[in-house]
Structure formats: C-alpha cells, structure tokens
Amino acid sequence: MFRSANTAVALAIAVFAWVPPLNAQTTNGPRVPELIQPLVSRGLKVTVDTSGAPECADWAERAKEMVELWHPIVSAYLDAPLDPSEKEIHLVFKEMKGVAATSKNVITIASGWVKSHPNDLGMVLHELVHVVQDYPPTQSVWLIEGIADYIRFWMAEPEGQPKQFNRAKDNYRNGYRTTGAFLAWIEKQYKTPIVRDTNLALRRATYKDNLFEEKTGKNLDALWAEFMDRTEKPTAETKRPT
Structure with missing residues (x-):
C-alpha cells in the first residue's frame, strides 16, 4: 500500500x-x-x-x-x-x-x-x-540509474550537477547524471513530477516510454532534442557568430 x-x-x-x-x-x-x-x-x-x-x-x-x-x-x-x-x-x-x-x-x-x-x-x-x-525486473536500467543520480545530485549534491551536454555523445538512455539532468529539466520545464511518476510505474511493473508523452505531450526523442537545444555544449561546429 x-x-x-x-x-x-x-x-x-x-x-x-x-x-x-x-x-x-x-x-x-x-x-x-x-x-x-x-x-x-x-x-x-x-x-x-x-x-x-x-x-x-x-x-x-x-x-x-x-x-x-x-x-x-x-x-x-x-x-x-x-x-x-x-x-x-x-x-x-x-x-x-x-x-x-x-x-x-x-x-x-x-x-x-x-x-x-x-x-x-x-x-x-x-x-x-x-x-x-527494489523494482521488479525491467529493461529500463537507464531510468533506474537516472532516478538514483537525480536524488543524489538534484537533492543532495547540487554542486555535482552537469551543466552542458554533447549531442554527438550524450543520450537520455545513458543513465546516471545525464538521465538525472534530463528528468530534472522535464520536471522544471513541464511542471510535472516525472520522477515520481516513472518511479511508481517501475514499481508497479507498468512502465512504458509513452509515459513521457502522456505527461508532457512529447515523446522521449522530441523532449531530448528540446533539452539538447537548451543545454548542448558549444563546439566549433555549433558556435554561431555574434
């Protein structure tokens, strides 16, 4: 209960x-x-x-x-x-x-x-x-690790939060701090308790990726693209003249 x-x-x-x-x-x-x-x-x-x-x-x-x-x-x-x-x-x-x-x-x-x-x-x-x-068996290990690092870095050690990402190397399925940052951004940007909701679905063995679309109106790939637009680390290729 x-x-x-x-x-x-x-x-x-x-x-x-x-x-x-x-x-x-x-x-x-x-x-x-x-x-x-x-x-x-x-x-x-x-x-x-x-x-x-x-x-x-x-x-x-x-x-x-x-x-x-x-x-x-x-x-x-x-x-x-x-x-x-x-x-x-x-x-x-x-x-x-x-x-x-x-x-x-x-x-x-x-x-x-x-x-x-x-x-x-x-x-x-x-x-x-x-x-x-202590979730039932699941393939969503990236999300399990992301929730763990969300609690670590967004609740306990904010100084360890990553600030920028690389579109060529990073992905929301990387887990750990990358996924933790993605979850934190979704919660702030879309005003939805996505960590609580994904945790509950994982606990009940009902989690599916479409949960993100149900809660935000966008699928994971679209959310990640938006996240990267806000946080991607500038490179020689992506820098624009001012």
Whole structure:
C-alpha cells in the first residue's frame, strides 16, 4: 500500500532542504529535526563489514550514519513501502574493481575508491536509492540509474550537477547524471513530477516510454532534442557568430 504521493514528496523536499552536505563530518550522528522524526528508521539495522578492508573502518561509520538518516527520506520521496522493523542494510567493504554495487539490501563498496575519493559519500547514497527502488525486473536500467543520480545530485549534491551536454555523445538512455539532468529539466520545464511518476510505474511493473508523452505531450526523442537545444555544449561546429 502506498502513502499519499503528494504528502510524501512535500515532506521529502522539505527534509532535503535541511539535510547537511553528504561529506560533512559527524561525531554522534546527525541530529534529526522534529519534521522527520516520524520517518526515522528506528528499527532499521545497518551492518558494516570492513573485514576485507579494515583501513575503511572510520569512513564506513560515516557511511552508516548517512544511510540511517537518508533511508527513510529516500523511501518517502520514492513513495516506497517503509517497514523499518523488517529492513536491514549491509555495507560491505572490500578490494574490487569499480566503485560500488548493490544486490537487494547489500551494498558492496570498493576500498580503493574510498581511499582515492574520501569525500564521495554520494556514491553510497546512489546505491542506497537502488536498495529502496527494489523494482521488479525491467529493461529500463537507464531510468533506474537516472532516478538514483537525480536524488543524489538534484537533492543532495547540487554542486555535482552537469551543466552542458554533447549531442554527438550524450543520450537520455545513458543513465546516471545525464538521465538525472534530463528528468530534472522535464520536471522544471513541464511542471510535472516525472520522477515520481516513472518511479511508481517501475514499481508497479507498468512502465512504458509513452509515459513521457502522456505527461508532457512529447515523446522521449522530441523532449531530448528540446533539452539538447537548451543545454548542448558549444563546439566549433555549433558556435554561431555574434
């Protein structure tokens, strides 16, 4: 059963405005204001395993605090069923290629990435979004990754938002920040909660690309062309004399 989407989104937006930067140092854990106390995952259990990378122990505690705070916030924003008493999230640190990976409620993090990018708590938030999403199988991986980076960069780390794109290289199906930027632009340009709507369709296994046309009056390709007209990075070929 889903909570009221409007209530959840309004509450989550208000919370996002309060939450400190992800790379902020904490001592006793972040203080939770009265606004979101009803959402705090008191029963949420977050375990940390640094046996494969003991040098990440201090960083892992920061990641754990962030997960404990953001889990109920992301759940509210994505209108996901929230039953903290049955939720458990595992953070595993070890040597591996890449940055991080999520399988169900296990987030595995590359120790090498942590050591070379000590301020990148945002990547853990991205993976936490995947835990909350927990969608049925779908081919729309680009959209799943785009929603995760939308929450990361348009809600938590706005300084990481991309500003310009390249028509020859970028596409809305690239996922991650590119898709996140596209979704954010649609929401602003067309005054429609496209992230909420696509998330709900993915959760119900009813998502189809024509959802974008239903909500905006334009299909994905037309929307992308309009987006590129507004954000394409100037090149020698596209620059016009002034």
